[in-house]
Amino acid sequence: MNEQSKIWCPAIELNETSQNLILKAEVPGVEINQLNIHAETESISIAGIHDRHKSTAEKELIPSQLHYGQLQCQIPLPVKIQVEGVSAELIDGVLHITMPKTNVASAVNS
Structure with missing residues (x-):
């Protein structure tokens, strides 16, 4: 399987305030215009692509631990939004x- 066909989900963190849910997702190297965020009342999904930009002069010395290719995840939410x-x-x-x-x-008020 080549790296462009791998689907990965970024590391996420979900926090709550009295009025909001706040989701943070690590997407280094990805621009906001490369992301598609789709919200529903009980879930949120993130999709996008992280292209690998490696010079032909570069030689990989150790296997990369960075995520490349398609990112996609759907997160169920604990409350409706x-x-x-x-x-x-x-x-x-x-x-x-x-x-x-x-x-x-x-x-x-409850």
Whole structure:
């Protein structure tokens, strides 16, 4: 199997505040325009591609531990989110996705 046919999922972290779920995914070397983020009320998926840009003059001395090729993962969420309020930004190779939770007012008043 060549590296372009491998599918990998980035390392992720999911945190929660009183109003949002915050997902962080390590995607070094991937540009935000190479990512497709699809949110649903109970899950979020990330897909994209990380191309290997190696000079023909480079010779690999040890097997690469970096992930190349297609990245894809779907993360089930512990609470429902407001899909229309989801935002994403890429900071220093880490994708930050902020997802507002639904029923925040009723959860706070409970």
